[in-house]
Amino acid sequence: MGETGDVWRGTLALMILKTLEALGPQHGYGIARRIEQTSGDRLVVHYGTLYPALLKLEQEGYISSDWGVSENNRRARFYTLTRAGRKELARESSEWVRTTEIVARFLDPERA
Amino acid sequence: MRRLRGWLIRALSPVCQLRSDADIDAELESHLELHVADNIRAGMPPDEARRRARLALGGFERTKDEYRDQRGLPVFDTIARDIRHAVRLLRKSPGFTLTAVAILGLGIGANAAIFSMVNAVVLRPLPFRDPSRILHIWHTPPPQQFPGVSRFAVSPANYLDWRAQSTAFEHLAIYGGRAANLTGRGEPDALQGIAVSGEFFDALGATPLVGRLLGPADDDIAHAHVVVLGERIWKTRFGSDPAIVGQSIALNGEPYTVVGVLPHDQRFPLRGDVWLPLAWTAEQRAVRGNHNYLVIGRLKPDADVARGQTELSTISQRLERQYPAYDKGWGALAVPLQQDLVRDARWGLLVLLGAVACVLLIACANLANLLLARVLGRSREIAIRAAVGASRMRIVQQLLVESTLLSVAGGGVGLIAASWGVRLIVKSFGDALPRAGEVTLDGRVLAFTCVMTIATGLLAGVAPAWRMTRGDAGDALKQGMGRGGSHAGEKRVRTALVTAEVALALILLVGAGLLTRTLWKLHAVDPGIDPHNVVTMAVILPRVQYPKPEQRVRFADDMLRRVRALPGVASAATIDSLPVEGGGSTQPVAVEGEVPRPLSEQPEMAVRTITPGYVATVRMRVLEGRDFSDADRENRPLAVLVSAATARRFWGTASPIGKHLTLGLISDDPREVVGVVSDVKVHGLDASDVQAIYVPYAQAGGFGEMLLVRAAGAPMSVVPAVVGAIRSIEPGQPVVNIQTMDEVIGDSIAQQRFAMLLLSAFAALALVLAAIGIYGVLSYGVRQRVQEIGIRMALGAGATDVVHMILVDGLKPTVVGLVIGLAGSAALGQVLSTLVFGVTPHDVTTFAAVSILLFAVGLIASLVPAYRATRVDPLLALRAD
Numbered sequence: 001m002g003e004t005g006d007v008w009r010g011t012l013a014l015m016i017l018k019t020l021e022a023l024g025p026q027h028g029y030g031i032a033r034r035i036e037q038t039s040g041d042r043l044v045v046h047y048g049t050l051y052p053a054l055l056k057l058e059q060e061g062y063i064s065s066d067w068g069v070s071e072n073n074r075r076a077r078f079y080t081l082t083r084a085g086r087k088e089l090a091r092e093s094s095e096w097v098r099t100t101e102i103v104a105r106f107l108d109p110e111r112a
Numbered sequence: 113m114r115r116l117r118g119w120l121i122r123a124l125s126p127v128c129q130l131r132s133d134a135d136i137d138a139e140l141e142s143h144l145e146l147h148v149a150d151n152i153r154a155g156m157p158p159d160e161a162r163r164r165a166r167l168a169l170g171g172f173e174r175t176k177d178e179y180r181d182q183r184g185l186p187v188f189d190t191i192a193r194d195i196r197h198a199v200r201l202l203r204k205s206p207g208f209t210l211t212a213v214a215i216l217g218l219g220i221g222a223n224a225a226i227f228s229m230v231n232a233v234v235l236r237p238l239p240f241r242d243p244s245r246i247l248h249i250w251h252t253p254p255p256q257q258f259p260g261v262s263r264f265a266v267s268p269a270n271y272l273d274w275r276a277q278s279t280a281f282e283h284l285a286i287y288g289g290r291a292a293n294l295t296g297r298g299e300p301d302a303l304q305g306i307a308v309s310g311e312f313f314d315a316l317g318a319t320p321l322v323g324r325l326l327g328p329a330d331d332d333i334a335h336a337h338v339v340v341l342g343e344r345i346w347k348t349r350f351g352s353d354p355a356i357v358g359q360s361i362a363l364n365g366e367p368y369t370v371v372g373v374l375p376h377d378q379r380f381p382l383r384g385d386v387w388l389p390l391a392w393t394a395e396q397r398a399v400r401g402n403h404n405y406l407v408i409g410r411l412k413p414d415a416d417v418a419r420g421q422t423e424l425s426t427i428s429q430r431l432e433r434q435y436p437a438y439d440k441g442w443g444a445l446a447v448p449l450q451q452d453l454v455r456d457a458r459w460g461l462l463v464l465l466g467a468v469a470c471v472l473l474i475a476c477a478n479l480a481n482l483l484l485a486r487v488l489g490r491s492r493e494i495a496i497r498a499a500v501g502a503s504r505m506r507i508v509q510q511l512l513v514e515s516t517l518l519s520v521a522g523g524g525v526g527l528i529a530a531s532w533g534v535r536l537i538v539k540s541f542g543d544a545l546p547r548a549g550e551v552t553l554d555g556r557v558l559a560f561t562c563v564m565t566i567a568t569g570l571l572a573g574v575a576p577a578w579r580m581t582r583g584d585a586g587d588a589l590k591q592g593m594g595r596g597g598s599h600a601g602e603k604r605v606r607t608a609l610v611t612a613e614v615a616l617a618l619i620l621l622v623g624a625g626l627l628t629r630t631l632w633k634l635h636a637v638d639p640g641i642d643p644h645n646v647v648t649m650a651v652i653l654p655r656v657q658y659p660k661p662e663q664r665v666r667f668a669d670d671m672l673r674r675v676r677a678l679p680g681v682a683s684a685a686t687i688d689s690l691p692v693e694g695g696g697s698t699q700p701v702a703v704e705g706e707v708p709r710p711l712s713e714q715p716e717m718a719v720r721t722i723t724p725g726y727v728a729t730v731r732m733r734v735l736e737g738r739d740f741s742d743a744d745r746e747n748r749p750l751a752v753l754v755s756a757a758t759a760r761r762f763w764g765t766a767s768p769i770g771k772h773l774t775l776g777l778i779s780d781d782p783r784e785v786v787g788v789v790s791d792v793k794v795h796g797l798d799a800s801d802v803q804a805i806y807v808p809y810a811q812a813g814g815f816g817e818m819l820l821v822r823a824a825g826a827p828m829s830v831v832p833a834v835v836g837a838i839r840s841i842e843p844g845q846p847v848v849n850i851q852t853m854d855e856v857i858g859d860s861i862a863q864q865r866f867a868m869l870l871l872s873a874f875a876a877l878a879l880v881l882a883a884i885g886i887y888g889v890l891s892y893g894v895r896q897r898v899q900e901i902g903i904r905m906a907l908g909a910g911a912t913d914v915v916h917m918i919l920v921d922g923l924k925p926t927v928v929g930l931v932i933g934l935a936g937s938a939a940l941g942q943v944l945s946t947l948v949f950g951v952t953p954h955d956v957t958t959f960a961a962v963s964i965l966l967f968a969v970g971l972i973a974s975l976v977p978a979y980r981a982t983r984v985d986p987l988l989a990l991r992a993d
Contacts, residue, residue: 027142027143027146028139028143029142029143029146029147030146033150047140047143047168047175048174048175048178048179049178051136051139051140051175051178051179051182052178052179052181052182055130055131055179055182055183056118056182058130059117059118059121059122059130059182060114060115060117060118061114061117061118062114070142070146072146072149074142074145074146074149075138075142076139076142076143076146077135077138077139077142084114088114
């Protein structure tokens with residue numbers, strides 16, 4: 001991955017779920033900005049992948065959405081984590097932690 | 113689970129959507145606004161803020177597209193779009209569409225029709241309980257006496273021993289034909305009765321339509337006057353009246369109580385009209401050397417065919433040791449009933465199925481060629497689509513959707529064609545096929561047709577689609593409109609398709625040719641009799657009214673005297689079973705002077721019982737000695753006639769006149785050979801065995817149910833008078849199976865004719881399709897090469913050169929296809945060998961004739977486009993583009 005890389009496929013869903021858990025209901029723009037900020041602006045979220053990813057999560061029932069009003073009084077679609085989404089987030093996070101741990105051991109056997 | 117839910121929602125998107133288009137627009141719009149506001153807050157001027165925000169969103173429209181794609185399943189969406197597109201295109205060229213649908217309709221229809229026959233005859237299980245457990249059990253006769261015969265009827269005593277000693281069967285039942293003359297209700301009728309042992313219907317697992325079927329309690333001489341009616345007879349003779357159960361009907365002049373009705377589809381054997389108890393006497397049960405019955409068995413649930421077979425073989429070996437005089441060399445053969453019923457039809461049907469598959473492949477190749485031509489004509493359109501970002505998969509998908517759409521339309525047409533094709537086939541050839549009445553288009557046929565239709569569409573679409581994915585978009589764009597991609601590669605594909613068509617068509621033509629030759633040969637076979645102007649009918653005397661041979665002989669004398677006296681009748685006689693038709697008695701023969709052998713080791717041959725006058729009626733010739741006369745009667749010396757082949761076999765070149773032989777099944781008395789008659793095809797036109805012995809009716813117990821009448825003119829015209837003469841002796845006497853002898857001979861080769869006609873029809877279809885294929889490819893080639901032809905002509909090429917050039921193009925694939933087809937036919941010859949007679953499957957004449965035919969058709973199909981090429985105007989051709 002370069003200095004400012006694309007979000008990996010598959011990890012975007014996890015980042016969206018985590019962001020919604022941290023911020024509560026949030027619109028697409030807010031989610032994107034938050035992900036970019038959290039990565040220290042090292043990631044760029046392509047909106048062409050963000051919105052399909054949000055819709056996919058909604059189709060799978062991990063998030064729900066509704067129109068609301070933003071902090072500066074603009075109409076926007078707000079996404080909310082569902083119960084299934086919380087469970088999925090917990091599952092995915094622990095899975096991710098385990099995976100990175102294993103990969104890290106491979107890369108740096110000394111530390112093990 | 114969640115993923116499945118996601119798919120489901122996407123699949124349902126055409127009916128209910130999570131996001132409307134307006135929703136998507138609004139959301140992306142608000143996204144933009146939020147971003148712009150942010151940028152302004154960060155200190156950018158408004159214009160710059162908006163520009164940056166738009167940039168960050170990427171291509172606005174593209175984002176929208178990707179967002180939309182996630183709503184549904186893109187494949188479904190695009191397929192729906194492709195179908196609409198394809199329908200539009202196909203409607204724009206109705207000529208092409210109709211041709212393609214017609215070609216496919218014929219191909220698919222022929223397949224559906226033949227498959228529905230295979231389905232009914234071979235695949236569909238018999239309509240009985242657990243049909244796979246029902247076995248047909250045969251004797252296997254000693255091979256030295258019955259060379260080539262693998263299945264033989266069973267004798268009562270052997271059956272009873274099998275039944276007593278075997279453990280693998282739940283039921284083991286025996287049945288045989290028994291005349292059942294129905295009288296007392298309208299026109300007397302000779303019904304085909306089936307006499308069955310008590311367990312017969314349990315072994316079959318049949319269920320009655322009305323009343324009950326026969327059981328063990330009925331199989332007893334004391335209670336045997338009960339009958340089960342077949343559904344057909346119940347309908348035609350008794351008006352489907354359920355109250356018939358319990359009533360009495362007259363069979364063979366005796367009262368029988370009807371106990372039930374057997375459904376038509378469960379009738380077994382197929383020829384049966386009514387079913388009666390067998391009710392053997394003790395004397396009949398003891399018969400071991402006379403094989404007149406057939407056996408069925410129902411396996412126990414834990415037994416299989418192999419166990420049943422092993423057990424019966426073991427028992428039969430024991431019987432051989434126990435009763436060597438009768439049973440030496442007689443084994444047992446157990447075959448699943450269904451397999452047994454269709455064994456003859458099976459090969460023919462599979463050959464036909466192969467033939468229609470060939471037709472469909474040719475249709476596929478044709479459609480592929482037509483599509484290829486169309487696709488190449490559209491290569492600019494396709495190149496443009498590729499240039500604006502359509503993926504290869506999308507283009508392939510579009511082409512496959514188009515071809516599948518055509519094949520689905522063809523499948524619809526095909527089903528309609530098949531439904532009346534089947535009706536036509538059953539009507540014309542029903543008698544040549546077992547279970548033909550059950551041929552219908554059922555669920556399995558529909559499923560088969562659907563699968564075949566889709567496969568056809570994909571197969572036909574693959575070549576053009578494959579061709580397109582290899583095309584270079586830029587290349588096509590550079591070329592002139594509608595003329596893109598005329599590469600060597602494309603020509604190769606088209607030529608290969610035509611070559612395949614020619615090869616397949618040739619194989620079919622060879623098959624049809626061989627069967628046609630077979631039929632010619634069969635027609636050319638001299639049956640040994642003169643069938644013209646002879647009419648035959650069955651006059652079956654009820655044994656109850658005529659128990660003694662003398663009574664039957666007196667009846668025959670009386671009948672023949674009255675019939676011969678009728679105007680228009682030249683001569684008349686009886687025989688026990690008709691020549692050529694097949695079937696009839698074969699009996700062991702012992703010749704005087706040879707070492708005496710038991711019946712089971714004596715050679716067997718056809719023995720026919722005839723009245724004096726038979727030889728003259730069918731116009732056989734007396735080669736030596738004398739014919740029978742009215743003097744050959746009960747109390748006179750026993751006499752026989754032998755056929756020339758019989759005389760050669762037993763006495764070589766010496767004269768057999770005055771020699772003696774014994775027919776042990778009739779009596780142990782020696783019979784004197786009084787004459788030698790010419791050979792007759794007693795077992796059928798295709799049988800080489802013509803050995804026969806003729807016995808006078810009066811000296812053989814009065815067996816002779818077939819009356820033959822030679823008329824002076826049209827044979828059918830004497831029938832009413834003949835029937836009247838018979839009824840004047842016995843008013844209730846049925847006269848049935850009235851047929852001219854010509855018809856009898858014709859029917860004996862019905863199956864070959866059936867196969868020949870169908871195969872010829874398919875071969876003709878294949879020939880037409882192949883011609884269309886060659887013609888289509890060449891005329892397309894000419895259109896493509898108009899410019900080249902124009903240049904050549906401008907440079908001085910004459911019409912002959914142009915014709916030559918196009919002809920070579922057309923005839924090359926034809927000749928290559930011919931060679932491949934000939935090789936294929938030679939390889940497949942073995943498959944046809946069971947169906948041909950009198951020709952080898954590698955008959956040179958047939959191969960040469962069909963090759964010439966196919967070449968001629970290829971030549972004609974090539975000449976038309978070649979001629980058109982000579983009409984090219986060089987000036988116009990060069991100015992085009």
